[in-house]
Amino acid sequence: xxxxxxxxxxxxxxxxxxxxxxxxxxxxxxxxxxxxxxxxxxxxxxxxxxxxxxxxxxxxxxxxxxxxxxxxxxxxxxxxxxxxxxxxxxxxxxxxxxxxxxxxxxxxxxxxxxxxxxxxxxxxxxxxxxxxxxxxxxxxxxxxxxxxxxxxxxxxxxxxxxxxxxxxxxxxxxxxxxxxxxxxxxxxxxxxxxxxxxxxxxxxxxxxxxxxxxxxxxxxxxxxxxxxxxxxxxxxxxxxxxxxxxxxxxxxxxxxxxxxxxxxxxxxxxxxxxxxxxxxxxxxxxxxxxxxxxxxxxxxxxxxxxxxxxxxxxxxxxxxxxxxxxxxxxxxxxxxxxxxxxxxxxxxxxxxxxxxxxxxxxxxxxxxxxxxxxxxxxxxxxxxxxxxxxxxxxxxxxxxxxxxxxxxxxxxxxxxxxxxxxxxxxxxxxxxxxxxxxxxxxxxxxxxxxxxxxxxxxxxxxxxxxxxxxxxxxxxxxxxxxxxxxxxxxxxxxxxxxxxxxxxxxxxxxxxxxxxxxxxxxxxxxxxxxxxxxxxxxxxxxxxxxxxxxxxxxxxxxxxxxxxxxxxxxxxxxxxxxxxxxxxxxxxxxxxxxxxxx
Numbered sequence: 287x288x289x290x291x292x293x294x295x296x297x298x299x300x301x302x303x304x305x306x307x308x309x310x311x312x313x314x315x316x317x318x319x320x321x322x323x324x325x326x327x328x329x330x331x332x333x334x335x336x337x338x339x340x341x342x343x344x345x346x347x348x349x350x351x352x353x354x355x356x357x358x359x360x361x362x363x364x365x366x367x368x369x370x371x372x373x374x375x376x377x378x379x380x381x382x383x384x385x386x387x388x389x390x391x392x393x394x395x396x397x398x399x400x401x402x403x404x405x406x407x408x409x410x411x412x413x414x415x416x417x418x419x420x421x422x423x424x425x426x427x428x429x430x431x432x433x434x435x436x437x438x439x440x441x442x443x444x445x446x447x448x449x450x451x452x453x454x455x456x457x458x459x460x461x462x463x464x465x466x467x468x469x470x471x472x473x474x475x476x477x478x479x480x481x482x483x484x485x486x487x488x489x490x491x492x493x494x495x496x497x498x499x500x501x502x503x504x505x506x507x508x509x510x511x512x513x514x515x516x517x518x519x520x521x522x523x524x525x526x527x528x529x530x531x532x533x534x535x536x537x538x539x540x541x542x543x544x545x546x547x548x549x550x551x552x553x554x555x556x557x558x559x560x561x562x563x564x565x566x567x568x569x570x571x572x573x574x575x576x577x578x579x580x581x582x583x584x585x586x587x588x589x590x591x592x593x594x595x596x597x598x599x600x601x602x603x604x605x606x607x608x609x610x611x612x613x614x615x616x617x618x619x620x621x622x623x624x625x626x627x628x629x630x631x632x633x634x635x636x637x638x639x640x641x642x643x644x645x646x647x648x649x650x651x652x653x654x655x656x657x658x659x660x661x662x663x664x665x666x667x668x669x670x671x672x673x674x675x676x677x678x679x680x681x682x683x684x685x686x687x688x689x690x691x692x693x694x695x696x697x698x699x700x701x702x703x704x705x706x707x708x709x710x711x712x713x714x715x716x717x718x719x720x721x722x723x724x725x726x727x728x729x730x731x732x733x734x735x736x737x738x739x740x741x742x743x744x745x746x747x748x749x750x751x752x753x754x755x756x757x758x759x760x761x762x763x764x765x766x767x768x769x770x771x772x773x774x775x776x777x778x779x780x781x782x783x784x785x786x787x788x789x790x791x792x793x794x795x796x797x798x799x800x801x802x803x804x805x806x807x808x809x810x811x812x813x814x815x816x817x818x819x820x821x822x823x824x825x826x827x828x829x830x831x832x833x834x835x836x837x838x839x840x841x842x843x844x845x846x847x848x849x850x851x852x853x854x855x856x857x858x859x860x861x862x863x864x865x866x867x868x869x870x871x872x873x874x875x876x877x878x879x880x881x882x883x884x
Contacts, residue, residue: 769841
């Protein structure tokens with residue numbers, strides 16, 4: 287494609303991938319990282335290898351002062367301020383680079399949690415919503431790690447229902463302070479943070495953010511929680527008993543705290559996916575090394591087909607996750623640049639960009655956390671009985687992984703949000719789903735298209751992706767038409783549609799990546815990548831069919847049901863494929879390299 291043609295390509299809005307075709311030329315892939323970005327990634331890996339991984343047991347024992355000192359060291363190397371503007375002591379890097387830092391530090395177990403909380407929810411609320419005075423006071427010290435940040439949203443009786451918080455704030459008689467009363471729980475970094483973003487209700491109903499400092503009168507913390515995993519991460523409750531917070535520490539506008547909480551979560555969800563990806567790669571390498579060195583029946587267990595299948599499937603899920611993550615990250619980066627160019631200040635630009643792709647961020651959070659869970663689970667299985675022993679680090683990875691499906695919004699909430707945001711954008715006219723959905727219904731009544739017969743590159747794969755999108759439009763469109771306003775109460779159906787969307791977005795992202803690579807390198811040099819994509823699409827077809835079938839059977843019956851199920855079968859039909867041999871080739875590649883190589 288010529289440069290002129292590339293420049294004419296329109297950037298997709300959030301959710302538009304469902305109804306519009308993307309090209310590989312406009313898709314950012316990990317192989318596009320520039321030299322500086324690759325150096326940042328290597329620096330993160332070096333930091334974990336030198337400073338964190340050798341002392342995991344000490345970290346897990348919550349040795350006094352250890353975790354704060356590691357966060358400070360990370361700050362000294364510039365790893366805490368990648369996305370913070372230079373005027374506030376940060377590096378002012380682009381969104382891709384900031385995402386790479388999250389991935390690069392994602393394999394550090396409890397340390398990864400502490401850093402992610404500090405750089406994300408501990409710093410960004412002030413950076414994006416603070417006054418000039420608040421930013422000048424707090425951000426430079428947070429950027430260097432001199433001060434550590436934390437975030438107080440969850441309460442004992444309000445988790446997913448964040449706006450149901452009971453912590454109260456009342457203006458003092460002299461008008462100089464807000465008096466906070468209440469408690470917060472599950473506060474990451476809570477035991478050592480210096481600065482907290484805390485949410486409370488002013489006058490009983492105005493949900494508002496406040497900047498609370500350690501040492502403020504009436505502010506105390508509880509004991510460290512005993513947790514299943516991430517044992518080295520400080521997690522405490524916070525207590526506010528007539529806590530005096532200066533009025534100048536109100537964050538944002540009174541009654542607009544939900545804007546802070548929900549916008550910060552959009553970015554956090556994508557970055558959680560990045561951290562989970564980094565953890566998955568590390569866990570994969572741990573399991574591969576074990577499979578190469580563990581002998582049974584006088585040979586390494588990596589020689590056995592069952593183990594090769596596991597290694598290949600782990601590599602497939604990691605590669606696909608990475609493809610979807612950086613495709614989305616570049617969209618956010620592009621949107622941020624566009625908004626800055628139109629005159630928006632940097633904070634509004636990034637928040638606007640992340641909000642535009644909030645649908646994709648929610649999907650990535652779900653998939654990234656579930657990929658990591660899959661990889662560590664299979665890792666334990668590859669280790670056999672040793673995987674259940676604390677002497678082997680894979681057991682720690684297994685325990686630590688489980689939390690990722692819960693925080694930053696549970697995966698169930700994120701699945702529901704995915705569909706809810708798509709439908710709301712459609713109702714507001716931001717996303718034209720009606721015409722494509724009607725076209726799919728019309729196609730159901732027509733003779734099936736068996737293809738042109740032209741043997742174009744990737745024709746079968748592109749047709750499969752187009753079919754998956756039609757399956758979503760068919761299922762979701764009919765559900766909305768049938769259930770109308772009642773659909774909000776049909777969470778099982780909404781989650782099935784979300785799973786169809788996640789699998790489709792992943793499949794398309796992976797296909798676009800391999801198309802771009804083949805164009806650059808030639809097909810022979812992309813054998814493993816082609817095997818990965820074709821295996822994923824082949825499996826996704828059956829999964830999408832099952833999700834769609836379960837959804838349709840939940841709201842349709844009779845002739846309508848039969849017609850839709852026939853259509854679903856047509857849209858998820860793919861050619862026979864020897865996925866066993868493809869996985870063998872993938873496994874043999876990673877075994878030959880001795881690490882995750884792709």
